[in-house]
Amino acid sequence: MVGEPQEPQMWPSVGLRLRKNVQGVMWLEILLASVLGFVIYWFVSKDKEETLPLEDGWWGPGVRPTAGEDKSIRPFKVETSDEEINDLHQRIDRVRLTPPLEDSRFHYGFNSNYLKKIISYWRNEFDWRKQVEILNKYPHFKTKIEGLDIHFIHVKPPNLPSGQTPKPLLMVHGWPGSFYEFYKIIPFLTDPKNHGLSDEHVFEVICPSIPGYSFSEASSKKGFNSVATARIFYKLMLRLGFQKFYIQGGDWGALICTNMAQLVPSHIKGLHLNMALILRNFYTLTLPLGRCFGGLFGYTERDMELIYPFKKIFFSLLRESGYLHIQSTKPDTVGCALNDSPVGLAAYILEKFSTWTNSEFRDLEDGGLERKFSLDDLLTGIMLYWTTGSITSSQRFYKENLGQVNKHEMLKVYVPTGFAAFPCELMHLPEKWVKTKYPNLISYSYMPRGGHFAAFEEPELLAQDIRKFVGLQERQ
Numbered sequence: 001m002v003g004e005p006q007e008p009q010m011w012p013s014v015g016l017r018l019r020k021n022v023q024g025v026m027w028l029e030i031l032l033a034s035v036l037g038f039v040i041y042w043f044v045s046k047d048k049e050e051t052l053p054l055e056d057g058w059w060g061p062g063v064r065p066t067a068g069e070d071k072s073i074r075p076f077k078v079e080t081s082d083e084e085i086n087d088l089h090q091r092i093d094r095v096r097l098t099p100p101l102e103d104s105r106f107h108y109g110f111n112s113n114y115l116k117k118i119i120s121y122w123r124n125e126f127d128w129r130k131q132v133e134i135l136n137k138y139p140h141f142k143t144k145i146e147g148l149d150i151h152f153i154h155v156k157p158p159n160l161p162s163g164q165t166p167k168p169l170l171m172v173h174g175w176p177g178s179f180y181e182f183y184k185i186i187p188f189l190t191d192p193k194n195h196g197l198s199d200e201h202v203f204e205v206i207c208p209s210i211p212g213y214s215f216s217e218a219s220s221k222k223g224f225n226s227v228a229t230a231r232i233f234y235k236l237m238l239r240l241g242f243q244k245f246y247i248q249g250g251d252w253g254a255l256i257c258t259n260m261a262q263l264v265p266s267h268i269k270g271l272h273l274n275m276a277l278i279l280r281n282f283y284t285l286t287l288p289l290g291r292c293f294g295g296l297f298g299y300t301e302r303d304m305e306l307i308y309p310f311k312k313i314f315f316s317l318l319r320e321s322g323y324l325h326i327q328s329t330k331p332d333t334v335g336c337a338l339n340d341s342p343v344g345l346a347a348y349i350l351e352k353f354s355t356w357t358n359s360e361f362r363d364l365e366d367g368g369l370e371r372k373f374s375l376d377d378l379l380t381g382i383m384l385y386w387t388t389g390s391i392t393s394s395q396r397f398y399k400e401n402l403g404q405v406n407k408h409e410m411l412k413v414y415v416p417t418g419f420a421a422f423p424c425e426l427m428h429l430p431e432k433w434v435k436t437k438y439p440n441l442i443s444y445s446y447m448p449r450g451g452h453f454a455a456f457e458e459p460e461l462l463a464q465d466i467r468k469f470v471g472l473q474e475r476q
Helices: 011-046 082-093 113-124 129-133 186-190 226-239 252-263 282-297 301-307 310-320 322-327 331-338 343-353 359-362 373-387 392-400 431-436 458-475
Strands: 073-076 141-146 146-153 167-172 202-209 246-248 267-271 417-421 441-446
Touching: 011 373, 082 113, 082 129, 082 343, 113 331, 113 343, 113 373, 129 373, 141 226, 146 226, 167 226, 186 202, 186 458, 202 226, 226 246, 226 252, 246 252, 246 458, 252 267, 252 392, 267 458, 282 301, 310 322, 310 359, 322 331, 322 392, 331 343, 331 392, 343 359, 343 373, 373 392, 417 431, 417 458, 431 441, 441 458
Parallel strands: 167 202, 167 246, 246 267, 267 417, 417 441
Antiparallel strands: 073 141, 141 146, 146 202
C-alpha cells in the first residue's frame, strides 16, 4: 500500500548475526566439554595394573667393575673420637648470631634467642658419646648394593611368642630425618606385650638409611632418585632372606615405599603410609567448591576442619616450601654453608622440627620444639648429619626427584594400603584423595594428634595404626 512503512532491511542481517553467535556459543560449549572430558579422562585413565620396570643401576664411583658385587652383610658400629668432638666445640665457640627482630618468634625462621639455649646445651651438656651408645643399642649393618654401601639397622623380637613367626617390616625415613626417627617405635613393634600392646602381631624391623643420608654412601652419579632407592631397598630385603614383607614410610619414605609397591607388588604384603604425594588427583580441582559442597565430593566433617579455610592452608604451605625450591634447584650451594657450620645446620633442620610438627608453633618464642622432643633426641639427629657430612648429598635427593615428569606419578598402587592421617601434617589428604592413587586402601585413620614426624612424635599411635592395618590385611 502506498505510503505504508517498509520493514527495515536490517532484520535479516541481525538474525544472521544471532545465528552465528549461537553457533559460536555452541562450538565454545563443545570445546569446553571436550577439554573437561579430556581432563577427567586424564585423571581416571590408566587404571590397569601397570608396574615400573625393575631395571638395574650402578651408582658408585667410576665404571662398574666386571667382577660380581660383594653381597656380604657386615656388622657396623657407630663411633666417635676426641678429634670429632673437639672440632665441633671449636666451631660452636666461633658462632656469629644475628639478633632477632622484636616479637618475631619463629615467623622469620629459627629465633636466634632460643638458638642460644640450644647452643649452650649442645656445647656444655649434650653427651655425644652417650648418644652413640644409644645409637648402638640396635644392631647396625652395611652391605654393598649397586655400588653403594647401604647402612641399616635390623631389630628382631626379643621375646617371640611360641609358634609365632615375626612379620618383616621395612621402615623408611625422609628429610631432614634419619633411621633414628624409628628408635622409639621399634619396641612397640618388636616387643609389644612388654609395652602395653597385644602380641598378636610381632615384627622384625629393618630401617635403612637412604643413600646420601648419614651412614649410607651417597651416589657418585646424577639421577639417583626414589625409584633407584626403592630398587636398592628391595634388593636389600631379598638379601636378608625376605620374599614378602610389609613396608612403611612418611616424607621421602612414603614415595620410596610407593615406588617399591609399583616395582615389585607381588613381594609387598602391605603398604602403610603417614604421608603421600598425590599429584594426578581429580579431587584437587574441587578445592574451590569444597567449602560449600564438601559432601558432594565425599569430604567428611573432619576433612573440612583440616582443609579449610584453604587460604590459610595455602599460605602455610607457601611459607614452608622455600627450602624445597632451593634444594630441588641448587642443593650444593646452600650445602656448602650447612656442611661448614654446625649451628647453621642445627637452625636449618630444627626449624622444620618446629613448624612441621605444628604450624602454630611459629607463634612461640621457642618454636615449641621441646613440647614433643628432647634436646638430646633433636641434637642426635643433627649429629647424624654433621658427623657424616651428609647434608649436601641428602638435599640432592630433591633435585633428582623434582622438576621432571616421572612415570611413577601416573601409576596407581594396587597392593593393600593403610593410611594414617595425622592432623598437623603439612597437607591433609582426605580418604577420597588417597584412594585415587591407592585403590586398595583398606585402612584410613584420622589420628588424634601428631604431625609430619609421626614415628618420632607419636610412636605408640603410629605403631597401633600399623598393627590395625596389618590385622585387617591378614584377615582378608
